[in-house]
Amino acid sequence: MRPNLQNEIDLHGLRHEEARNALIRKIEDLWGSDETLEIITGHSDRMKEIAIKVLDEYKLEARIPEMWDSNQGSIKTTVW
Numbered sequence: 728m729r730p731n732l733q734n735e736i737d738l739h740g741l742r743h744e745e746a747r748n749a750l751i752r753k754i755e756d757l758w759g760s761d762e763t764l765e766i767i768t769g770h771s772d773r774m775k776e777i778a779i780k781v782l783d784e785y786k787l788e789a790r791i792p793e794m795w796d797s798n799q800g801s802i803k804t805t806v807w
Contacts (some may be wrong), residue, residue, distance in 0.1 A: 734748045734762050739769035741798070743777055757806040766802045778802050 736753045738746040742774040750766065757764055768774040775791075782789045784802055
């Protein structure tokens with residue numbers, strides 16, 4: 728079953744500054760919901776760094792798939 732798309736944000740293809748702002752808006756929309764958010768980054772290391780930095784700013788844990796996982800282009804977190 729596909730996760731709730733409200734709890735997903737696709738940063739893949741956005742400019743880095745746009746991606747940062749979009750992720751901040753999404754986190755703030757979900758703030759206090761105790762929902763899992765999936766952040767689609769694609770395989771760009773820079774996009775992953777941006778997402779992790781934003782999560783760090785909000786003190787949210789970044790759950791990054793392991794090397795052998797089929798979806799290494801995403802990061803999950805729980806928005807408290």
